[in-house]
Structure formats: C-alpha cells, structure tokens
Amino acid sequence: MDSEHFEARMRGQEYFHSLRLLPGAWCIVRVDGRSFSRLSETHFKKPFDAQFQDCMIAAARALLEEMQGLYAYVQSDEISVLFRPEWNLFDRCVEKIVSISAGLASATFSLAAQKAVHFDSRIWMGVDTESIVDYFRWRQSDANRNALQNWCYWTLRQEGMDSHRATQLLEGQSATTKKDLLAVRGIDVEALPDWQVHGVGLAWEVYTKTGFNPKRNEKVQTTRRRIQVIASLPRQEAYDSLLLHLVAAGELGPNCA
Ligand SMILES: Nc1nc2c(ncn2[C@@H]2O[C@H](COP(=O)(O)OP(=O)(O)OP(=O)(O)O)[C@@H](O)[C@H]2O)c(=O)[nH]1
Numbered sequence: 001m002d003s004e005h006f007e008a009r010m011r012g013q014e015y016f017h018s019l020r021l022l023p024g025a026w027c028i029v030r031v032d033g034r035s036f037s038r039l040s041e042t043h044f045k046k047p048f049d050a051q052f053q054d055c056m057i058a059a060a061r062a063l064l065e066e067m068q069g070l071y072a073y074v075q076s077d078e079i080s081v082l083f084r085p086e087w088n089l090f091d092r093c094v095e096k097i098v099s100i101s102a103g104l105a106s107a108t109f110s111l112a113a114q115k116a117v118h119f120d121s122r123i124w125m126g127v128d129t130e131s132i133v134d135y136f137r138w139r140q141s142d143a144n145r146n147a148l149q150n151w152c153y154w155t156l157r158q159e160g161m162d163s164h165r166a167t168q169l170l171e172g173q174s175a176t177t178k179k180d181l182l183a184v185r186g187i188d189v190e191a192l193p194d195w196q197v198h199g200v201g202l203a204w205e206v207y208t209k210t211g212f213n214p215k216r217n218e219k220v221q222t223t224r225r226r227i228q229v230i231a232s233l234p235r236q237e238a239y240d241s242l243l244l245h246l247v248a249a250g251e252l253g254p255n256c257a
C-alpha cells in the first residue's frame with residue numbers, strides 16, 4: 001500500500017473529525033465539572049463557596065476570551081458560552097470545540113483552585129434568538145432549583161442527618177415545602193446572594209480609555225473592550241431584554257449593566 005493511500009485510510013478513521021456546527025446556527029458550549037459533588041464535598045464550603053465561584057468565573061472568562069464568545073453564564077459547576085452564527089473558530093469543528101473548551105475550563109479552574117479537576121463539554125445549537133433566550137432561562141431555572149435543593153440538603157447534613165436520609169427526605173418535595181424547611185431554621189431564600197440563586201453572567205463591555213500622545217502633547221481617547229461580571233442578573237423579562245440586547249449588539253450598552 002502506498003503511503004498516500006495509507007495516510008488517507010488512517011485519516012478516514014478519525015471518523016468524527018469532519019463533523020461541523022450547522023452553518024448559520026447559533027452555538028452554546030456548556031462545560032460541566034466532572035464529579036464536582038465529590039470534589040466539593042471535601043474541598044469547598046457547603047452549600048456554596050465564594051472561592052469555588054471565583055474559580056468558575058476565572059474559567060468562564062478564559063472561555064470568553066480565548067474562544068471569542070459573546071456571553072457566558074455560570075451556575076453551580078457549569079458554564080454556558082454563547083457564540084454567534086458566523087463564529088468560525090477551528091473551522092466550526094465539533095471535536096475541536098468540545099475538547100478545547102473542556103481543556104481550557106479544566107486548566108483554568110485547576111490553576112485557580114490549586115487542585116486538578118476536569119470538565120466535560122457539549123454543544124447546543126439554535127436557529128433563532130428566541131431559542132437563545134429560552135436556553136438561558138432554562139439554565140437559570142436550573143440554578144434556582146439547585147440552590148434550593150443544595151441549601152436544604154446541606155442544612156440537614158449540618159444538623160447531623162446522613163446523606164441517604166437527607167436525599168430521601170427531600171425527594172419529590174415542592175419548592176414551597178423546601179422554602180418552609182429553610183424558613184423554620186431562620187434561612188430566608190429571598191435573602192440568599194444572587195450568584196447562588198440566579199447565577200452570574202459575563203459579557204463584553206465597551207469603555208473609553210484616556211491615554212497621552214507625547215508627539216502631539218495631548219490627551220487621546222480610545223475605545224476598548226473588557227469583560228464585565230454581572231453579579232446581579234436581571235430577572236424574567238428584564239433578563240430576556242438583556243440577552244436580546246447582547247445578541248443584537250454583541251456587548252453591553254451603557255444602560256444595560
Ligand atoms: N461545596 C460546593 N459545592 C458546589 C458549589 N457549586 C456547585 N457545587 C456542587 O457541584 C455539584 C454539581 O452537580 P452535578 O454536575 O450534577 O454533579 P457532578 O458530581 O459534577 O456530576 P457530573 O457532572 O455528572 O460528573 C453539586 O453537587 C453542587 O452541590 C459550591 O459553591 N460549593
């Protein structure tokens with residue numbers, strides 16, 4: 001067999017490497033920490049840890065910057081990053097997008113936490129802006145549910161209940177019952193930090209930088225971009241408006257943050 005034929009046969013068996021994102025589709029990459037329940041049990045404060053959150057934000061920032069994303073949403077151990085329909089990084093190669101996003105999130109979180117961790121990665125595609133709003137609303141509802149569940153679970157555990165019993169007791173309970181369980185213990189869900197209950201957004205903002213031109217001996221103003229962390233995301237229709245603005249403009253307007 002000649003070497004050219006051999007090369008082509010071997011490459012052909014990299015079967016999934018030719019798979020591309022649909023042309024013209026919006027793409028969201030979601031990375032999720034692997035076995036973070038076990039990791040966070042031993043390494044982080046329960047139910048939520050500000051240091052854990054800082055590591056997640058560092059990973060989200062790296063994904064936005066390195067992969068040229070438009071918006072990132074962080075909740076629990078997951079990060080969703082939105083990319084434009086015309087985004088062409090890695091020639092839209094699915095294998096590259098999932099492996100590099102997972103690698104980047106893993107490396108950044110590990111360095112920030114000083115502990116080796118890894119993330120998986122998956123791709124969501126949508127053809128219109130309404131479905132993008134639906135997607136982020138979906139992840140935010142998951143954040144709401146997770147926060148309530150985790151607060152209840154860890155409150156019971158900290159009272160001495162074992163893992164099996166706490167899980168069993170919360171199984172199938174309504175949000176109202178869970179809120180009541182916390183309320184009688186003096187925990188008001190409405191007063192919990194926004195980042196725990198609603199997640200955090202990261203988006204590009206435009207700002208004006210004032211420099212100095214020594215040749216002309218005068219001040220000069222230039223426009224730059226930087227990532228802003230939106231620690232307190234708007235809710236419901238106001239969140240929809242923010243997302244639609246980002247989708248249309250690609251960055252936060254002066255009145256949006
Ligand atoms: N201690 C602590 N745990 C957190 C924090 N944020 C998220 N977690 C935990 O991270 C886990 C995320 O859930 P999952 O992604 O479903 O669980 P997982 O163990 O990572 O499982 P896989 O993703 O399937 O590998 C939950 O157990 C959360 O309690 C935090 O700030 N502190």
Ligand SMILES: [Mg+2]
Nearest residue numbers: 032033034077
């Ligand atoms: Mg996970």
